[in-house]
Amino acid sequence: MYRILSETEENTILIPATLDNHFPLLKYMFWSKGYSVIPLDESDEFEIRQEGLKYSNHDICYPFVLMAGQVVRALRSGKYDPKKTFILMPTAGDACRGACYLGLLRRSLDKSHFEDVRVMTINVRHVRDDIQLKITLDTAIRGLFGLFYGDILMLLANQVRPYEVNKGETDALYKEWIDKLSEDLRLGKNLTLGKMKKNFRKIAESFAAIKRDGKKRTVVGVVAEFYVKYCGLGNWDLVKYLEDNGAEAHVNGVSWYMLYYIDSHKPAKYNLERLGFEIVKKLMVSCQSDMIEALHEYGFHCLNKYEDMAKGSEEYVSHTLTIGDGWLLGAEVCDYAHLGYKKVLCIAPFGCMANVCAGRGLYPHLQRKFPGTNIAVVETDSSSSKLNYYNRVQMLIK
Numbered sequence: 001m002y003r004i005l006s007e008t009e010e011n012t013i014l015i016p017a018t019l020d021n022h023f024p025l026l027k028y029m030f031w032s033k034g035y036s037v038i039p040l041d042e043s044d045e046f047e048i049r050q051e052g053l054k055y056s057n058h059d060i061c062y063p064f065v066l067m068a069g070q071v072v073r074a075l076r077s078g079k080y081d082p083k084k085t086f087i088l089m090p091t092a093g094d095a096c097r098g099a100c101y102l103g104l105l106r107r108s109l110d111k112s113h114f115e116d117v118r119v120m121t122i123n124v125r126h127v128r129d130d131i132q133l134k135i136t137l138d139t140a141i142r143g144l145f146g147l148f149y150g151d152i153l154m155l156l157a158n159q160v161r162p163y164e165v166n167k168g169e170t171d172a173l174y175k176e177w178i179d180k181l182s183e184d185l186r187l188g189k190n191l192t193l194g195k196m197k198k199n200f201r202k203i204a205e206s207f208a209a210i211k212r213d214g215k216k217r218t219v220v221g222v223v224a225e226f227y228v229k230y231c232g233l234g235n236w237d238l239v240k241y242l243e244d245n246g247a248e249a250h251v252n253g254v255s256w257y258m259l260y261y262i263d264s265h266k267p268a269k270y271n272l273e274r275l276g277f278e279i280v281k282k283l284m285v286s287c288q289s290d291m292i293e294a295l296h297e298y299g300f301h302c303l304n305k306y307e308d309m310a311k312g313s314e315e316y317v318s319h320t321l322t323i324g325d326g327w328l329l330g331a332e333v334c335d336y337a338h339l340g341y342k343k344v345l346c347i348a349p350f351g352c353m354a355n356v357c358a359g360r361g362l363y364p365h366l367q368r369k370f371p372g373t374n375i376a377v378v379e380t381d382s383s384s385s386k387l388n389y390y391n392r393v394q395m396l397i398k
Contacts, residue, residue: 013086013120014074015039016067019230021157022150022254024178028185029143030088030133037088040070043233048073049382055108058383061351063227063234064101065382068108070233075114082116088133091123092226092261094323094354102128142185145196148287149181151253152200152295156207158239159300162248163212170210177203196287200294208298218247218397221336224347225325225355226257228380235347236386238393247397250341252303252332255288257325259306264322301339309335316369317362324354330362337370343396344373350381 013035019026023039030037042048045066052069071087074080089105102121109117122133153174161170181199184190190199220242228234229251239249259281266277288305295302303309309331310319317330329346336344346363348355360377367375376396378389 011035011084011086012080013037013088014071014080015088015090016070017041017043017231017233018090018227019150019254020232021154021230022146025146025150025181025185026143027146028182029139029146031142031186032139035086040074042070042073043237045233045236048233053382055111056104058381059351060101060104061353062349062381063225063352064104066233067227068105071105072108072112072114075109075112075117082114085116086118086120088120088122091121091127092265092324102131138188141191142188144283144287145181145191146185147254147258148196148291149177149199149203151255152203152291153177154251155253155295155302156204156300158249158251160207160210160212162217162243162246163215165211165213170207173206173210177206193287197290197294200291201297204294204298204300208300218343219341220247220249220397221332221341221344222249222251222347223329223332223336223344223359225329225349225352225359228347228349230254234349234380236380236389238345238347241390241393242397245394245397250301250336253288253291255284255291256303256306256309256332257328259284259288260310260326260328260331263310264319264326303332303335303339312338316366321358323357324352326354326358329354329359330366333363333366333373333375334370337366337373342373344375345393345396346375346377348377348379350379350384 011034013030015023015027015037017040027037027039048066048069050069051073052065052067055068055072056065067089075082075085087105087109089102091102102119106119109115109119120131120133121128122135157170157174164170222229222238224235232239239251242249262277262281262284267274285307292302292305304312313327313331313334316334317327319327321327333344333346346359348359363375363377367373374396376392378392380389
């Protein structure tokens, strides 16, 4: 059984905002004796951006500018003892920000006079093993449950909130489930696949019971690099903006990305490590199938199962590009088109290698292949205008 820890523990792990809907549960993946885990949630984009630019520049990818700024502002708040604080930066370990910018984050901390704050990472690519946070069986189990519960809650909340008759009811139910599931993750209770399957249906049933107005709204599929896809700070509160303007935002779950990552990063040789990848994939495929089945059972929608999505995109997208989000970007666009989503918004953060290589050049090709689907691209950047960003979104949803 896991001991419940508070923010007054001896050591603190700060995680820059990335997964707004998942970190409230995923943080318990790292919750252990001697550490409390705090996902950062400051959302003043202008102040965070200005802080981040002190330690980088306009040529650095925009997500890193925000991460650095958010971390330094949190440390400047005085809430955390620098000698007992760690910054955790999970990374895919590819030729992108997560692997290349660990050193730049270290420099940012040193330049801002937080030399005592230590940087940690978590990845399966052996990037900086000297600062790697160890993944134990307990860590992996809690991570699996936090991931899938975060997925289904995000998918359901985004599909119910725009239509709710009693405003605030969806968010209240979402918080109720977060509190309930957090207790299980903290204490290590009910972490069985059978219980997860039952909870999927209980969660879906509870959201289906919320009274909705039945109005028809434009559904916008959101495709983006990992950070700007799931972080409101990075995508300039896109989900809220779409809902405020009469649309429904559909953001695909993180489990699809994790399965893509396993598929595209498993060792080429058949060894013990590859066997581990394949066992984890089989487990996640089963969990995702149960989750999708529960969503459909109660009348909700989502993209196809990962393997069906991958197969359906092979005709249009090369699966050889696996840096960052790689071919998954194009595969999601294809799946939205196959399922009849007429509006797809692709967010491209400035400086993102994956979006330049696998996104911006591919989207025009896919637009020609799927003429009935409107694919629009918007860019977030430390020097760009939010007005232009939102104008492009308006052009898509009108």
